[in-house]
Amino acid sequence: MPVTVRIPSQLRPLAGGSGEVSLEGETVGEVLKALDGAHPGFAERLFDETGSLRRFVNVFLADEDVRFLSGLDTPVTAGQTLSIVPAVAGG
Amino acid sequence: MDFVTGLRCRECGRTYPAEALHVCDFCFGPLEVDYDYEAIAAHITPESIAAGPRTIWRYADLLPVNERAPVDLGAGFTPLVRADRLAAELGLGELWIKDDTANPTGSFKDRVVSVALTKARQLGFKVAACASTGNLANAVAAHAARAGMSSIVFIPYDLETAKIVTTAVYGGQLVAVQGNYDDVNRLCAELTSERPTWAFVNVNIRTYYAEGSKTLAFEIAEQLGWDAPDHVVVPVASGSQLTKVKKGFQELVRVGLLPEGSQVRISGAQATGCSPVATAFAEGSDHVRPVKPSTIAKSLAIGNPADGWYALKAVRESGGSFAAVTDDEVIEGIRLLARTEGIFAETAGGVTIASLVKLVSEGVVRPDERVVALVTGHGLKTIEALVGHVGPTATILPTLEAFDEAVQLQP
Numbered sequence: 072m073p074v075t076v077r078i079p080s081q082l083r084p085l086a087g088g089s090g091e092v093s094l095e096g097e098t099v100g101e102v103l104k105a106l107d108g109a110h111p112g113f114a115e116r117l118f119d120e121t122g123s124l125r126r127f128v129n130v131f132l133a134d135e136d137v138r139f140l141s142g143l144d145t146p147v148t149a150g151q152t153l154s155i156v157p158a159v160a161g162g
Numbered sequence: 163m164d165f166v167t168g169l170r171c172r173e174c175g176r177t178y179p180a181e182a183l184h185v186c187d188f189c190f191g192p193l194e195v196d197y198d199y200e201a202i203a204a205h206i207t208p209e210s211i212a213a214g215p216r217t218i219w220r221y222a223d224l225l226p227v228n229e230r231a232p233v234d235l236g237a238g239f240t241p242l243v244r245a246d247r248l249a250a251e252l253g254l255g256e257l258w259i260k261d262d263t264a265n266p267t268g269s270f271k272d273r274v275v276s277v278a279l280t281k282a283r284q285l286g287f288k289v290a291a292c293a294s295t296g297n298l299a300n301a302v303a304a305h306a307a308r309a310g311m312s313s314i315v316f317i318p319y320d321l322e323t324a325k326i327v328t329t330a331v332y333g334g335q336l337v338a339v340q341g342n343y344d345d346v347n348r349l350c351a352e353l354t355s356e357r358p359t360w361a362f363v364n365v366n367i368r369t370y371y372a373e374g375s376k377t378l379a380f381e382i383a384e385q386l387g388w389d390a391p392d393h394v395v396v397p398v399a400s401g402s403q404l405t406k407v408k409k410g411f412q413e414l415v416r417v418g419l420l421p422e423g424s425q426v427r428i429s430g431a432q433a434t435g436c437s438p439v440a441t442a443f444a445e446g447s448d449h450v451r452p453v454k455p456s457t458i459a460k461s462l463a464i465g466n467p468a469d470g471w472y473a474l475k476a477v478r479e480s481g482g483s484f485a486a487v488t489d490d491e492v493i494e495g496i497r498l499l500a501r502t503e504g505i506f507a508e509t510a511g512g513v514t515i516a517s518l519v520k521l522v523s524e525g526v527v528r529p530d531e532r533v534v535a536l537v538t539g540h541g542l543k544t545i546e547a548l549v550g551h552v553g554p555t556a557t558i559l560p561t562l563e564a565f566d567e568a569v570q571l572q573p
Binding site: 077078079080081083090116125126127128129131134136138139154156157158 | 187191
């Protein structure tokens with residue numbers, strides 16, 4: 072069952088310029104691996120050497136930060152949207 | 163003319179031209195402005211600065227953009243007030259308040275926005291945008307009006323009334339988002355990809371914007387007669403201001419305006435209802451875990467602070483510490499500063515003062531130090547926080563008898 076992944080402008084060249092792709096997977100981690108499978112290069116941009124999300128990469132499932140859920144192990148269901156968002160400053 | 167040589171990723175060191183870029187394309191690390199410090203050192207003197215305007219633009223040589231006519235409402239060069247009465251209450255020797263309530267829209271955000279929109283205009287942007295907890299909203303709406311730019315400001319829907327009115331009055335678009343600040347921020351980060359022609363000051367212009375906070379350090383040093391304080395207490399939301407205050411003092415050493423070896427300890431102030439960075443410090447952890455904020459200090463209510471890790475590192479390297487204070491202590495902090503020094507701070511200033519109190523009691527801030535506390539926003543912005551805490555000390559009929567009965571003041 073497909074999940075929509077939203078891609079920030081910095082990473083769109085990896086996906087042929089697309090801002091959104093549809094992928095399969097049971098968890099957030101699986102979907103992101105599928106993203107790298109479909110468009111090689113994503114994994115090294117999103118994950119550090121230990122396989123964790125890089126410090127400045129935020130991933131939101133249905134608008135909730137996956138760090139508040141179960142991280143990369145968070146289950147996903149068909150029709151949900153996963154957003155990759157660079158961390159930004161505040162105020 | 164500016165002295166910028168380019169942008170550099172703070173994480174992986176990749177370099178970029180000085181354009182509207184805010185994160186490293188490779189690792190998403192934040193980009194930092196690089197300068198030709200040798201050229202600046204050869205050019206800048208206390209006299210050249212003193213000959214400049216009484217605004218942040220007197221330090222234009224150390225800012226990422228230098229225009230003859232910046233987007234300017236007069237931000238900066240705010241009073242550095244010697245706070246002897248507060249010092250006496252706390253048992254400190256030399257205490258100063260950097261009173262940034264005196265900025266054009268009442269907070270330090272005028273500094274960063276003046277820099278951001280000057281750069282944005284130079285880069286050709288016509289629309290100014292931001293995600294804000296209120297102070298930034300005020301500053302962006304006002305400076306955009308001044309610059310003749312359109313503005314679109316995104317805020318959490320439950321912001322203080324004063325901050326909504328003081329943004330809306332400038333006539334730009336104001337979008338109240340049903341969520342907390344972190345939700346608003348995420349929306350804006352996504353919108354930045356979809357609306358690349360908008361200058362989101364704290365997203366795609368952030369690299370330049372954040373540099374404006376260095377002027378706090380520049381002013382403190384200049385106002386102390388080109389000398390460094392020993393210890394500065396800084397409120398922490400995203401962590402950007404604290405990081406840039408440290409950078410500001412370091413740059414002054416680098417260009418010869420402060421003596422070699424000048425060391426400034428920097429301590430961070432947070433509210434317990436949103437203290438991800440203070441918590442990481444207390445736990446000795448390198449990982450700033452995001453939290454769901456719940457505090458009256460809404461201008462500091464950033465649960466996922468983008469520069470939290472750098473603020474943590476800056477405090478550790480400088481030999482400072484962190485304090486986290488309750489909402490009751492925040493109110494007490496606001497009242498203490500107002501009562502002793504006549505300065506009315508917003509809730510974030512209450513966090514700073516209450517944290518100062520705590521750091522003094524812990525022996526972290528010491529009586530032998532020259533201490534500066536940053537009060538970064540005006541109390542009129544967050545007046546709701548004080549309702550029920552302060553009010554008339556007597557309500558009487560307009561007669562002398564009623565007055566004499568109700569009020570026992572010495573003549």
